[in-house]
Amino acid sequence: MSLSPFHLAIPVYDLAAARHFYADIFGLEEGRSSEHWVDFNFFGHQLVIHEHPKTDTQTQAHTNAVDGHDVPVPHFGIVLEWSQWETLAERLKEHGIQFVIEPYIRFQGQVGEQATMFLYDPCGNALEFKAFKDIGQLFAK
Structure with a gap:
């Protein structure tokens, strides 16, 4: 089965904590980044964490x-x-x-x-x- 990589951008209100989580806990390879976002190789797909104020779904699931x-x-x-x-x-x-x-x-x-x-x-x-x-x-x- 051959799949095209997906791109998913998600909001994070603490960029440093999220970066640590995805890079160090999951061991994902980091790609491009800026002061406000970071790309990760998410098992062959592109996951981007974007600095963003806390959303409703992040506070009450x-x-x-x-x-x-x-x-x-x-x-x-x-x-x-x-x-x-x-x-x-x-x-x-x-x-x-x-x-x-x-x-x-x-x-x-x-x-x-x-x-x-x-x-x-x-x-x-x-x-x-x-x-x-x-x-x-x-x-x-």
Whole structure:
């Protein structure tokens, strides 16, 4: 499967804390930057953190129930290979990251079974990371 890289720009009200989080906690490679924004290589995609006043969704997250968990909305993330997901989950645990939804297997034994975890960056942006043992299940009903 060949995909084009996406570009996502998100608001951060503390550029230094967000930069540390994405560069040092996640280990993302930094690209171009200025006093007010920073590009990151987000698993082959372009993530840009932009300095911006705190937004409503960063202060009070809305949630929707999915598989017995309250999933924060909005959120973004990426589908990783299973071993990458496991490595990332361990890395985040080692860094003492507090999860909104701890790493677990969602829809276990059902169509669309997947590994998932949710967390917030230091500025309240919700992230989800998931993996499928069978990537063909990504859009399965």
